Amino acid sequence: MNRPARSELGSHWNLDPNCVFLNHGSFGATPTVIREEQRRWQDLLEHEPVHFYEDLAEKFMEDARRALAAMLKCDADDLALIENATSGVNTVMRSLRFEKGDEILVPDHAYQACRNTLDYVAQRWGATVVTVNIPFPISGPEVVVERMMAGVTSRTVLAMVDTVTSPTGLLMPFEELTAKLESAGVSVLLDAAHGIGMVPLSLDSLGASYTTSNCHKWLCAPKGSAFLHVRKDKQENIHPLTISHGMTFPLGDTTRFRHEFDWTGTRDISAHCALPATIEFMASLTEGGWNEIMEQNHQLAIKGRNILCEALSIDAPCPDEMITCIATLILPADGASNGIPLHEPDPLHEILQTKYGIQVPVWSWPSPEGRYIRISAQLYNSEEEYRYLAHALRQELNF
Ligand SMILES: Cc1ncc(COP(=O)(O)O)c(C=O)c1O
The missing domain is CATH 3.40.640.10 (Type I PLP-dependent aspartate aminotransferase-like (Major domain))
Structure with a gap:
């Protein structure tokens, strides 16, 4: 599968064109203007x-x-x-x-x-x-x-x-x-x-x-x-x-x-x-200003989460109303954290980055124990980017 394009609004950000950036949640990203x-x-x-x-x-x-x-x-x-x-x-x-x-x-x-x-x-x-x-x-x-x-x-x-x-x-x-x-x-x-x-x-x-x-x-x-x-x-x-x-x-x-x-x-x-x-x-980027930005990002996060859940045959861990513009999923991984201690990097994160050019956090979490992934949705993201992530995860998790 080819590396997907960002949304039309993506041109306002100077993000690395070789990176599928699905981690706005960690540090944000600031438009060029x-x-x-x-x-x-x-x-x-x-x-x-x-x-x-x-x-x-x-x-x-x-x-x-x-x-x-x-x-x-x-x-x-x-x-x-x-x-x-x-x-x-x-x-x-x-x-x-x-x-x-x-x-x-x-x-x-x-x-x-x-x-x-x-x-x-x-x-x-x-x-x-x-x-x-x-x-x-x-x-x-x-x-x-x-x-x-x-x-x-x-x-x-x-x-x-x-x-x-x-x-x-x-x-x-x-x-x-x-x-x-x-x-x-x-x-x-x-x-x-x-x-x-x-x-x-x-x-x-x-x-x-x-x-x-x-x-x-x-x-x-x-x-x-x-x-x-x-x-x-x-x-x-x-x-x-x-x-x-x-x-x-x-x-x-x-x-x-x-x-x-x-x-x-x-x-x-x-x-x-x-x-x-x-x-x-930022408000000028959508007709409805900030309310529309929040709603669009929320809807995109829901779509992205649904795409991943379907591709990996997993359930969403909370109702749609409990997510905003980020969504965490528990990855199917031997029912546990793959033995990776908390605070240690998960190799899957690095594989997604180096092999597929995807920036998305993957880590282990103790309560309940599991391997977690968190997607973000910002105006510059496109639905295709979550499909590409789903494809990469299916490859790497041997679906
Ligand atoms: C819930 C929560 N609190 C605090 C912080 C810390 O933010 P900062 O590093 O900008 O101080 C973060 C960062 O991701 C966060 O998610």
Whole structure:
């Protein structure tokens, strides 16, 4: 089978023409126009660095926060521009204080780097991280709600909830969970790394204490652009990982939260400056703007998943409503992980890459044990690419 072409919109990305790129989920991919836009900001900065940082940067960052806030239905003043979701989770966790015996709830599908942060902070305070098992395959979102709420005790103070889980690609019922947990007195830290541009987010009505999301994933913004949203009543206790001038700078008509997060030392803010243009450009690629992008990607992920399931005679591990623009499947592989330990590369990943030119993650996962593959769907992908992946898998798994 010949290597398939991308969709028509694929021409907006400068992706390797020899690569069938089915892994937008890991690091995103940024259209050429936006990369040029970022370079324009960098050029402006280097044209007169002092003028840029001292006179202009604050306004540019405010423009970026306002553009995000319009999409996120929240107050722009509650947003901090940060580099990535990992630092968003770290910012919150390393700001909070815990009592000995406090419990922090987390599903077992959490992203390992963020889970590590929870473990590290909990251990320092004598708090306990309580892991909730979420089955996979799973019949519906109610199972997640039931399991997570069953994990709440009188000692639970915080829950880290994903919008969409990284290993299993599950759309968590994060709105219902947030409402239930917050009203039970449990602060929610929403790990929405797969969030903005992938699922609609209305942060003010959502009511989570803390939300962090990557713009460099599904918004397709340049790398190193993310935000942390902190509910107003929680802002006093949340400080950036880097303490800088903002801690003592005269307040004027703004808040300490603003001052502290707007200046965390000299850094390249070009990715943040490019956010308004990114949001606008991406929306212009479809008639229906962002809602249509999310829906198209969702439909393509469903199609891609169906193609793989049919070709490999496997069942989808969750209903269509529980996937967004990524979908994880459990590969038929001796009923187990092929003996490959977690964190070790699966040779199938390399074979798909070198022999077929396909970039798609394949790995082993312990709960339940198995060999997993995760496809992504972005505007540049075509249905043919999933057929080609199905063909390659059939060849390599001896169908
Ligand atoms: C659920 C989840 N949380 C956090 C992250 C970390 O994102 P970053 O590396 O941009 O900090 C990822 C990355 O894939 C993720 O999937």
